[in-house]
Amino acid sequence: MAEARPGRIRLGPPDLLGDRTVVPVVAGRHHLVLVRDAGRIVAAERACPHEGADLSLGHCAGGRLRCPRHLASFDLHxxxxxxxxxxxxxxxFPVEVEAGGLWLTLDGSLA
Known part of the structure; x- marks a missing residue:
């Protein structure tokens, strides 16, 4: 069973995304999206850096998250x-998938 450690936030159960590929979440005071692609899960800021479009309304394919407003896409690596x-x-932001849930690892840009 995973334990809370400084610098980590539990986002929810391991199956939080269900059958979806993009899911909005709040981690502390930060609005993020969880994105599943090719068997891995990554967290990203929810607002597009271009004009702030809600990336939770975008879609993921081929390792890229597409903005719903301008159709720019972002490499998920x-x-x-x-x-x-x-x-x-x-x-x-890195996400760890463990039996006890999905964990977001904080870094200096999010803490």
């Missing part, structure tokens, strides 16, 4: 935006 767009990368 490094957050980089698709070619043709000139704004910062999407912030991503």
């Amino acid at each position: 490094d957050g980089s935006v698709s070619p043709g767009w000139s704004f910062r990368a999407l912030r991503l």
Whole structure:
């Protein structure tokens, strides 16, 4: 059974996403999306860095999260935006899947 440790927040049960690929969550005071892609789960900031569109309304395919407003997409390994767009990368945060739940690991940009 996993235990809470400093720098980690329990997001919910391991099956929190159910059959969905993109789910909005709140971790502390931070609004994020959980994204499942190819058997892994990653957390990302919920607001698109371009104009703040709600990425929980986007969709994921081929390792990319697509913004529902402008159709820019973000690489789920490094957050980089698709070619043709000139704004910062999407912030991503590691998620650990354990028997006791999904855990978000905080870093300096989210803490």
